[in-house]
Amino acid sequence: MSRRSNGLIGIWAEAQRQQQRQREAEHRERTQAQREQERQQRAHEREAARLDREQRAAYRQRREAGARRRTEELDARVAELTGVLLTGCGEPAFTAAALRRSEEVEPFQPGHLARPVPMPDPALYRFARPQFEQDWHTAQLAEAQRQQQLAAYRQQYEQWAADRLAETRAHNAGVEEMTAALRRRDPDAVVEYFSAALYASAAWPEEFPHQLSAAYDPGARQLVLTWELPGYDLVPAAKSVRYMPTADQDKETARPVAQRRAIHRDVLAQSVLLVLRELFAADEFGALESVSVNGFVDDHDPATGRRAEIVLAAVAVSRPVFEGLRLEQVSAVDCLTDGLGGQLSARPDQLTAVRPGRMPDEVGQGVVSHGGGEDPDLYAMDPIEFEQLVAQLFRARGMRAVMTQRSNDGGVDVEALDPDPISGGRIIVQVKRYRKTVPPTAVRDLYGTVQGAGANKGVLVTTSGFGPGSYAFANGKPLTLVSGEELVGLLGRHGLRGRLGDTSATPPRRGASAGAGTDAGAGGTGTGAGTGGPEGGAAPDPAAAHNVLGMSWSGGVALDICALVCRGTQVLSDDHFVFYNNPATPDGSVRSVPPAAEDKAAVRVSFDTLPATADRLVLVAAVDPQVDPRADLTGFTDARIRLCDASGAELGQLEVSDGRPGETALVLGSFRRRANGDWDFVLGGQGYGGGLEALVREFGIEVA
Incomplete structure (x- = not known):
């Protein structure tokens, strides 16, 4: 039988046992804490690995989608080239009525x-x-x-309307005179009219040249002309684009040379047949018994090395023979060579010429020149002369500039070297003589050319203009976009000459009246591609052509996205402040719309129909005080604006600044009207601590 000691030994032993139990408990706690830390570390690593996989997968999906989009663009380009003739057959015939202008003057619009x-x-x-x-x-x-x-203002309008009506009636009288001359088969009138028919055709792709010379033989009732054909480099050299994840780059698959040559040869035959179709279809006066066409390219003659007009196709066709064709169903090459007995170069890519038919200078009649005026019309100018003019402009600005070869130039028309040791360097210049807005794809292609060539900067010069998508893509990149109006201004400042077709006045505008675009793309007697206005009747429906601005951000703060249509820093009126209580401007040019799945808010804008008095569209964000009365813009991060077209296709992304502590309203940025009518995006960043009320007061809105 044991006996427990109550002496000093027993007390000491009990203390030892308690210390041992305490050490064991601490050891268990340390072990448990270490295991918990290891478990959290493993969970963190798994989460980081998962996020990394998702980011890599998302990045790869974006690159693959970009490659697919480029492939689709190549396919669409080839489809456009191979369908030129079919597209032209579906277009209405040109008539003298197309040259007449409506005598309806835009009604008086006093606005507010x-x-x-x-x-x-x-x-x-x-x-x-x-x-x-x-x-x-x-x-x-x-x-x-x-x-x-x-x-x-009414007196001002009536004076403008009277001048406009007088100008229109004078123009229509000139058309009537030309019509009478056509019935008499006056050679000058015949050449003028049928040249207008070719220039006005909507079937030609934008990049196709529009250079011709013509003469009319009234005895034989034959129109003899030369027409510039598209070059070999117009057919895409790449067939498809595939993203290579291992190298993290896009790889182009070359289009087979035989296929590229066949497409080019087919396009040449289509072009000649389309010229014949446009001429015979436009002959409402019985002036043409036959047509002789020589299709040429403006390039360096392989035999002499000098630049020359090299004839690659030639044909002479009578009206009865041509009217027996069904162009929608023919093979263009077979139709031109076998059906019409024409000539087509066997190797147009190597500039192998054919024997030309009857030429305009053999007719003995004068050739009518187009454009007129003291300054040359940039639309009607020879393509080589136009590129030379652009190169001359760069030289006038103190740079060394040379034109590149027209074939195998890699998308470069002019190369310039700025000698400035700080801001200078090699500049790649592309020239686009367009009548319609330059698509964003052309700007993306220029950026790729700049990167591939290792140049310091790229400049895109056009006779038309650019849309918001192009400016959005060029923002922050070494790219400069020069519109037609800016080009004319630069030429004038450096002692050079050039104009953009015929100019016409636009009516004065006041108040909240919607601005209608003018037709800046019509050169000579062409119909152009304007967006409406006094000459074309009523302004277009704002829903017909618009952009959607989709906005998104990180963080859970509830925000109101608003838009202000302003002149300078002042809103046009309270009705031009679009927010939750006023979802649209009076003319409907700016309207709040439901956002797409990837956005949190959206605004629809028809830039072409914004009031003529407006020069900027300001986008703002403000905390919703009813949802988050104590919130600020700390949670407004990773914000961006998606610029989309009317179909929802994304044209580009605009980055905006994050919110800051204490701010409850923020100017995201503004679209500002340039001197040529285009709209450019300018980043904002001004914050306000007093919410939306404090912000709108800065723009002239009275808050009760």
């Missing part, structure tokens, strides 16, 4: 001046008679001023 100033209601001033009299007197003065401004 048409609305009388509201008079104060006496019922609201029951106990404040002096204040009523003061407000009534102020309103009377404002109404008198409105009537005075309205009368002055």
Whole structure:
């Protein structure tokens, strides 16, 4: 039988046992904490690995999608080239009526001046008679001023309308004179009219040249002309694009040389047949019994090395023979060579010429020149002369500039070298003589050329303009976009000459009236591709051509996205402030719309129909005080604006600044109208601590 000791030994032993239990407990806690830390570390590593996989997968998907998009663009380009003739057959025939202008003048649009100033209601001033009299007197003065401004503006409009109508009637009288000359088979009138028919055709792709010379033989009723054909480099050298994840780069699959040559040869035959179709279809006066066409390219003659017009196709066709064709169903090459007995170069890619048929200078009649005026029309200028003019402009700005070979130039028309040791370097210049807006794909292609050539900068010069998508892509990149209006201004400042077709006046605008675009793309007697205006009748429906601005951001803060249509830093009117209580401007040019799945808010904008008095569209974000009364913009991060076209296709992304602590409203950025009518995006960043009210006060909105 054991006996427990109550002496010193027993006390010491019990203390030892308690210490041992404490050490064991601490060891268990340390072990458990270490295991928990290891478990969290493993979980963190698994989460990081998962995020990394997702990011890699998302990156790969974006690159693969980009490669597929480029392949689709190549396929679409080939489809466009191989369908030139079929597209042309579906277009309506050109007629003399297309040259006439409507005598309908755009109606008087006084805008806000048409609305009388509201008079104060006496019922609201029951106990404040002096204040009523003061407000009534102020309103009377404002109404008198409105009537005075309205009368002055009406007088200004009536003068403009009278001048416009007189100009239109004079133009139509000239068309009637030309029509009468056509019936008499006057050679000059015949050449002028049928040249206009070729220039006005909507079937030609934008990159196709539009150079011709022509003469008319009234005895034989034969039109003899030369028409410039597209070069071999117009057919894409790449067949497809595939993303290579191992090398992290896109790889182009070359189009077989035989296929590329066949496409080019087919395009040449289509072009000649389309010229014949446009001419015979436009002959409503019986002026043409036959047509002789020589299709040429402007390039270096392989035999002499000098630049020359090398004839690659030639044919002479009578009306009865041509009317027996069904162009929608023919093989263009077989039709031209076998069906019509024409000639087509066997190797046009090597500039193998054919024997030309009858040439205009053999007819003995003068050739009508197009454009007129002291300054050359950039639309009607020879393509080589146009590139030479652009190169001359760069030399006038103190640079060394040379033109490149037209074949195998890699998308480079002019190379310039800026000698400035700090900001200078090699500059790649592309020239686009377009009548319609340059697509964003052309800007992306220039950027790829700049990167591939290792140049310091790329410049895209055009006779037309650029859309917001092009400016969005060029933002932050070494690219400069020069529109037609800017080009004319640069030429004038450096003593060079050039104009953009015929210019026409536009009516004065006031108040909230919607601005209608003018036809800046029509050269000579062409119909152009304007967006509407006085000459074309009513302005276009804002829903017909618009962009969608989709906005998204990280963080859970609830925001209101608003838009202000401004002139400078002042909103046009309270109605031009688009927010939750006013979802659209009076003309519908700016409207809040439901966002796409990847966005949190969206605004639809028809830039072409924004009021003529507006020069900027300001986008702002503000904390919703009803949802998050204590929130600020700290949670507004990773923000961006997706610029989409009317179909929802993304044209580019615009980065905006993050929010800062204490701010409850922020200017995201603004689209600003350039001098040529294009819109460019300018990054914002101005924050406000007083919310949306403080922000809109800065833009002239009275907050009660």
